[in-house]
Amino acid sequence: MELKAILAVIETLKNEDLRNNIVTGITLLVVAIILIILIPLYILLNPLENIKNFLSSDEQVIVEDIQSDYKSIDYGMGNITINSKFGFPLENVNAVVITAEYGNYDPWNTGTQTKHTGIDLSGIHRDNVLAVEKGEVVFAGVQKGYGNCIELKHNIDGTEIYTFYAHLSSIGVEEGQLVEQGYIIGKEGGDPYTDQNAGNSTGHHLHFEVRTSKDYGNDINPKEFIF
Numbered sequence: 001m002e003l004k005a006i007l008a009v010i011e012t013l014k015n016e017d018l019r020n021n022i023v024t025g026i027t028l029l030v031v032a033i034i035l036i037i038l039i040p041l042y043i044l045l046n047p048l049e050n051i052k053n054f055l056s057s058d059e060q061v062i063v064e065d066i067q068s069d070y071k072s073i074d075y076g077m078g079n080i081t082i083n084s085k086f087g088f089p090l091e092n093v094n095a096v097v098i099t100a101e102y103g104n105y106d107p108w109n110t111g112t113q114t115k116h117t118g119i120d121l122s123g124i125h126r127d128n129v130l131a132v133e134k135g136e137v138v139f140a141g142v143q144k145g146y147g148n149c150i151e152l153k154h155n156i157d158g159t160e161i162y163t164f165y166a167h168l169s170s171i172g173v174e175e176g177q178l179v180e181q182g183y184i185i186g187k188e189g190g191d192p193y194t195d196q197n198a199g200n201s202t203g204h205h206l207h208f209e210v211r212t213s214k215d216y217g218n219d220i221n222p223k224e225f226i227f
């Protein structure tokens with residue numbers, strides 16, 4: 001019985017037109033499925049200015065809400081959506097994933113909470129590290145645990161804010177230097193085997209902090225500023 005059914009299928013497939021129709025049908029179905037997935041992704045991930053023309057004003061509000069809810073999310077594919085007047089601290093942002101969030105956590109399940117005073121961003125090894133905003137270099141050198149690191153002082157609408165970049169493989173600025181937003185201040189690093197002055201780091205990444213005043217302990221959540 002089964003053999004008969006198989007033979008019948010083979011007999012049917014001998015018809016070339018039918019075969020072509022099946023291939024065309026499957027292709028169209030695959031294309032349709034891809035479009036159904038990609039169109040909403042495109043709408044949700046693109047800045048509203050780029051897609052306004054395609055949307056009614058009601059739809060614009062919905063997309064804006066979804067984008068603002070998810071603007072700080074790591075999509076798990078290396079994509080981080082940035083929605084801020086600040087720049088991003090690494091040049092190749094599309095390669096970056098967040099490997100450790102800011103805040104209290106218990107990394108080795110010891111029952112003791114440790115505060116992670118910044119956010120860890122991992123992308124391309126020795127990627128250019130950029131000033132997120134124009135400012136003055138107030139520290140450039142080596143600190144215990146942080147290895148090579150840089151601290152910048154910014155003036156944001158009259159408020160002093162500091163940003164701190166650690167585990168660098170090289171430092172490209174000097175204390176007292178003024179830098180513009182996007183200026184290359186150093187190179188990402190922290191690989192304990194290949195980078196000098198890696199600090200406390202098991203793999204290459206940028207430890208990035210935002211502080212309300214200079215020095216350790218004045219940290220705030222970087223996500224509120226950068227993403």
Ligand SMILES: [Zn+2]
Pocket residue numbers: 100116118119120206207208
């Ligand atoms: Zn860190």
